[in-house]
Amino acid sequence: MSTAMQPLTSRSKVVSDKKMTLLERIYLPAIIGGLFITIKHFFRIKRPTIQYPEVQRPRSAIWRGQHVLKRDDQGRERCTACGLCAVACPAEAITMVSAERKKGEEHLYREEKYASVYEINMLRCIFCGDCEEACPKEAIFLTDRIVQSDYLRTPFVFGKDELVEPMDKNQRIDVSKRQTPAVIKFKENRQYAHNR
Amino acid sequence: MLATAIFLLVLFVITLTVAAYETYGERKVAAFLQDRIGPNRAGPFGIFQPLADGTKMFMKEDFVPATANKKLFFLGPAIAMTTALLTGVVIPWGGTVTLFGTTLNLQGADPEIGILYVFAMVSIGVYGIMLGGWASNNKFALLGAIRAASQMVSYELAMGLCIVALVMTTGTLSMSGIVDYQIAHGWNILAQPLGFLIFIVCAFAETNRAPFDMPECETELVGGYHTEFSSMKLGFYLFAEYVNMFISSAVMATLYFGGYHIPGIAGLGWDPTLVAFLGVAAMFAKTFFFVFFFMWVRWSIPRFRFDQLMNLGWKGLIPLAILNILLTGGWIAFKTGM
Numbered sequence: 001m002s003t004a005m006q007p008l009t010s011r012s013k014v015v016s017d018k019k020m021t022l023l024e025r026i027y028l029p030a031i032i033g034g035l036f037i038t039i040k041h042f043f044r045i046k047r048p049t050i051q052y053p054e055v056q057r058p059r060s061a062i063w064r065g066q067h068v069l070k071r072d073d074q075g076r077e078r079c080t081a082c083g084l085c086a087v088a089c090p091a092e093a094i095t096m097v098s099a100e101r102k103k104g105e106e107h108l109y110r111e112e113k114y115a116s117v118y119e120i121n122m123l124r125c126i127f128c129g130d131c132e133e134a135c136p137k138e139a140i141f142l143t144d145r146i147v148q149s150d151y152l153r154t155p156f157v158f159g160k161d162e163l164v165e166p167m168d169k170n171q172r173i174d175v176s177k178r179q180t181p182a183v184i185k186f187k188e189n190r191q192y193a194h195n196r
Numbered sequence: 197m198l199a200t201a202i203f204l205l206v207l208f209v210i211t212l213t214v215a216a217y218e219t220y221g222e223r224k225v226a227a228f229l230q231d232r233i234g235p236n237r238a239g240p241f242g243i244f245q246p247l248a249d250g251t252k253m254f255m256k257e258d259f260v261p262a263t264a265n266k267k268l269f270f271l272g273p274a275i276a277m278t279t280a281l282l283t284g285v286v287i288p289w290g291g292t293v294t295l296f297g298t299t300l301n302l303q304g305a306d307p308e309i310g311i312l313y314v315f316a317m318v319s320i321g322v323y324g325i326m327l328g329g330w331a332s333n334n335k336f337a338l339l340g341a342i343r344a345a346s347q348m349v350s351y352e353l354a355m356g357l358c359i360v361a362l363v364m365t366t367g368t369l370s371m372s373g374i375v376d377y378q379i380a381h382g383w384n385i386l387a388q389p390l391g392f393l394i395f396i397v398c399a400f401a402e403t404n405r406a407p408f409d410m411p412e413c414e415t416e417l418v419g420g421y422h423t424e425f426s427s428m429k430l431g432f433y434l435f436a437e438y439v440n441m442f443i444s445s446a447v448m449a450t451l452y453f454g455g456y457h458i459p460g461i462a463g464l465g466w467d468p469t470l471v472a473f474l475g476v477a478a479m480f481a482k483t484f485f486f487v488f489f490f491m492w493v494r495w496s497i498p499r500f501r502f503d504q505l506m507n508l509g510w511k512g513l514i515p516l517a518i519l520n521i522l523l524t525g526g527w528i529a530f531k532t533g534m
Contacts, residue, residue: 031493031496031497034496034497035492035493035496035497037496038229038492038495038496039229039492041228041229041230041231042225042228042229042492044231047231047232047233048231049232049233051233
């Protein structure tokens with residue numbers, strides 16, 4: 001290399017290697033300056049902390065949290081245990097056992113087949129919402145509820161008792177926010193395999 | 197005799213309580229300096245946090261490594277804690293009070309060599325750390341212990357030289373004598389500002405506090421000398437640090453800020469018992485200010501590198517301390533007219 005090297009970027013700076021002055025070398029002015037900066041924060045009244053369980057940060061309307069298994073207008077479970085959600089699940093968090101509806105259970109289950117066991121492992125779940133998208137019966141939805149923490153692992157396998165919404169119409173879980181017009185339109189499109 | 201025993205017991209309890217609440221204070225101060233809130237769940241404003249922390253420490257598994265030297269492993273934290281607690285005895289927490297017909301000196305013991313006693317205890321405290329690090333049979337623990345020992349020995353020199361200058365002005369080694377001198381002649385901080393500056397820097401190093409917390413530098417040494425310690429043995433080491441902080445704050449208040457002296461209170465002609473108790477309050481106020489200063493510095497200044505620490509100690513503070521002695525000597529010679 002005979003010629004002077006070209007700088008690779010126009011933003012390069014010349015490194016200064018100058019000796020520190022005496023004032024800089026005794027540290028003290030810099031240390032006192034630093035102490036003043038921190039003490040200013042000490043007396044700052046406004047702090048950005050959010051006291052979590054009591055105060056919660058606003059969540060998006062379409063937040064993907066704990067799942068709900070929906071009932072229809074007459075209080076019948078919509079799920080028919082087709083297993084599409086379990087297939088769609090990338091984390092393999094969903095398992096179910098299907099059963100046949102008996103005579104006299106018509107007010108409980110919407111169709112002739114239903115899920116007698118439906119479990120989601122909330123530790124495996126990645127809350128992607130693929131189950132919701134795969135469901136042809138509009139039975140499963142993600143909601144804006146947060147899965148509670150626990151000391152053990154087993155309570156995180158949620159069964160039907162935690163997933164199915166209550167029969168009482170006033171206690172139903174509202175999922176209308178996740179069913180935006182675009183989503184409903186998408187679900188009506190019969191050309192997609194899972195909607196057929 | 198009985199009065200002194202009761203006083204020592206009270207002092208013991210107060211020291212431990214203060215140390216426990218220093219842990220709470222440290223977390224609160226750290227939080228406030230960093231725009232956070234700090235512990236606030238255990239009781240109002242989190243004031244029961246030390247109890248929760250203590251319970252946690254007791255509940256943890258008390259693990260002793262298979263290759264550790266069992267006896268020394270127990271002795272380490274014990275020495276650290278004992279020496280930390282012993283130092284408070286010679287500090288004059290107040291003047292004399294007359295209560296229920298007995299006159300009580302608010303100082304556990306007043307030996308002629310009070311200040312040397314403090315130094316002796318601090319020096320033995322190094323053994324606690326050394327033994328703990330050595331007995332762990334762990335390279336990080338040993339490196340931490342070596343650092344602690346070299347750092348404390350180095351900074352003790354500069355600290356001792358500050359005391360030489362101080363003793364030259366006050367003319368006594370007794371702690372109460374030094375306070376009496378300050379009541380008569382004004383606080384030592386006015387006569388020894390440079391000495392105080394060196395002393396406080398050394399105090400940070402002696403208590404292994406940031407920016408000189410090299411022995412337990414997590415980024416390099418895992419946990420330093422207490423890497424292998426768990427449960428209440430670890431608790432003792434951490435607790436000893438807080439006791440040391442409290443005691444060294446008290447020593448600084450006594451040596452340089454007049455101890456229990458409140459300027460101008462003697463002229464008011466108040467009841468001597470009231471004055472004595474106000475003095476105790478003043479002593480604690482000064483001490484707590486320094487405790488706060490310890491925390492304030494810890495959360496403001498990054499840790500020194502080890503060679504920088506040694507450079508500062510040997511090439512910076514010791515020559516300065518010697519200069520301070522020379523200046524003090526010159527000043528005394530000038531004052532007494534040669």
